[in-house]
Amino acid sequence: MIVLKWLFLTISPCDAAEPWQLGSQDAATPIMQGIIDLHHDIFFFLILILVFVLWILVRALWHFHYKENAIPQRIVHGTTIEILRTIFPSLISMFIAIPSFALLYSMDEVVVDPAITIKAIGHQWYWTYEYSDYNSSDEQSLTFDSYMIPEEDLELGQSRLLEVDNRVVVPAKTHLRIIVTSADVPHSWAVPSSGVKCDAVPGRLNQISILVQREGVYYGQCSEICGTNHAFTPIVVEAVPRKDYGSRVSNQLIPQTGEA
Amino acid sequence: MAESVASQSPSLSEQYHLEKEVKQDTSAKPVEVAPEVTATQAEEVTTDKASEESPAEEAVGEKSESPPASEEAPKEAPAAAVEDNVDETPAAVEESNEEVVEETPDEIKLETAPADFRFPTTNQTRHCFTRYIEYHRCVAAKGDEAPECDKFAKFYRSLCPGEWVDKWNEQRENGTFPGPL
Structure with missing residues (x-):
């Protein structure tokens, strides 16, 4: 049964937390792919070091057991080993540092002009999203609040503490600029599949650029203790094909412009 | 096709x-x-x-x-x-x-404020503020309906939270806006 479940999980991309999950969620953006790859790169060195250290440790315990060999060798100096134990660790840390910095700086990089800007504004305890690229005045704006669906209202198949009433709809395969800020206390806008975790600080606008590579529904949660209902402030991003996004936004905009 | x-x-x-x-x-x-x-x-x-x-x-x-x-x-x-x-x-x-x-209900232009290399970092607070000021300076210089100011308006609307814009508009009306207009 469990094997079947695992098989199923490897087939369908997992964009929300799973019970007993050990690894990352499946990547939806190049950034997240980079994070996962970096994790694997570093894990190679981690295992290498672990095996080496355990081997030395076990060997020392074995060979210098107090009954076998009560008096250890009294070496206090050895040029060769000192050179080796200086060079190899520095090489290893270089091999870890270079991809790490490359990823770190590429995450901040604004390479291209984004196609849309979405503002995510943290509140106690919900998120407000603003799409105001299509405004022609200060008032008119596509703005909505995104509240968690309470447990008793969940439908079959929905995730507890993760579902919201209004999802953030974004176009897939498009460069997005997300501006994260807060209206009251610090929050943090995080979507693990997108490799995004950005603090929402009142009075400050933090920008993240993401490119969602596949359509899907991605779940995240507020990641900065923001008060009593911190655990009940989820984030749901729904990536749709670009033309569907266009029609959706214009459908939501036209009634507003009609009224105005 | x-x-x-x-x-x-x-x-x-x-x-x-x-x-x-x-x-x-x-x-x-x-x-x-x-x-x-x-x-x-x-x-x-x-x-x-x-x-x-x-x-x-x-x-x-x-x-x-x-x-x-x-x-x-x-x-x-x-x-x-x-x-x-x-x-x-x-x-x-x-x-x-x-x-x-x-004609085509699905054809909305996806466009927004471009990346501005005066503000290359994660912190975009001043980007929004600068665009807001640029717009109002532009309007002050070119007149109220000047079409060349429209892009600045689009930019600041894209970047600034609505709440901030409302607050600043109010401050401008009261003459308490802190920026150089």
């Missing part, structure tokens, strides 16, 4: 030329625009550029759909362009909305 694919490749190269010519706000747009529209836009923008230097005009032109724009473009170019802009701006905006409803 075959047509559009065929006309895709030249329009891409044109778009590349455009990027160099028009510094700021076209670079993101042409990607999602239908290829035919891009072609007409390219013509239009270049003719406009030749006659006068108002980036807001492109914005207006791009909002309105391609057929009227391509017809109007040659007429407009020799005419007194500034006048055209003034009485065109509100009309064109309304038109574009209607047209979106009528």
Whole structure:
């Protein structure tokens, strides 16, 4: 049964937390792919070091057991080993540092002009999203609040503490600029599949650029203790094909412009 | 479909030329625009550029759909362009909305404030503030309905939370706005 479940999980991309999950969620953006790859790169060195250290440790315990060999060798100096134990660790840390910095700086990089800007504004305890690229005045704006669906209202198949009433709809395969800020206390806008975790600080606008590579529904949660209902402030991003996004936004905009 | 694919490749190269010519706000747009529209836009923008230097005009032109724009473009170019802009701006905006409803409800322009290399970091607070000030300085210098200020308005609306804009508008009315206007 469990094997079947695992098989199923490897087939369908997992964009929300799973019970007993050990690894990352499946990547939806190049950034997240980079994070996962970096994790694997570093894990190679981690295992290498672990095996080496355990081997030395076990060997020392074995060979210098107090009954076998009560008096250890009294070496206090050895040029060769000192050179080796200086060079190899520095090489290893270089091999870890270079991809790490490359990823770190590429995450901040604004390479291209984004196609849309979405503002995510943290509140106690919900998120407000603003799409105001299509405004022609200060008032008119596509703005909505995104509240968690309470447990008793969940439908079959929905995730507890993760579902919201209004999802953030974004176009897939498009460069997005997300501006994260807060209206009251610090929050943090995080979507693990997108490799995004950005603090929402009142009075400050933090920008993240993401490119969602596949359509899907991605779940995240507020990641900065923001008060009593911190655990009940989820984030749901729904990536749709670009033309569907266009029609959706214009459908939501036209009634507003009609009224105005 | 075959047509559009065929006309895709030249329009891409044109778009590349455009990027160099028009510094700021076209670079993101042409990607999602239908290829035919891009072609007409390219013509239009270049003719406009030749006659006068108002980036807001492109914005207006791009909002309105391609057929009227391509017809109007040659007429407009020799005419007194500034006048055209003034009485065109509100009309064109309304038109574009209607047209979106009528013909292709799924064709909304995906465009937003471009990346500004004065603000290359995660912190974009001053980007929003600067765009807001730029708009109001532009309006103060060029007059209330100046079409070249529209792009700054679009930029700050894209970047600033609505709450902040409301607060600043209020402060400007009361004369307590802290920025250099």
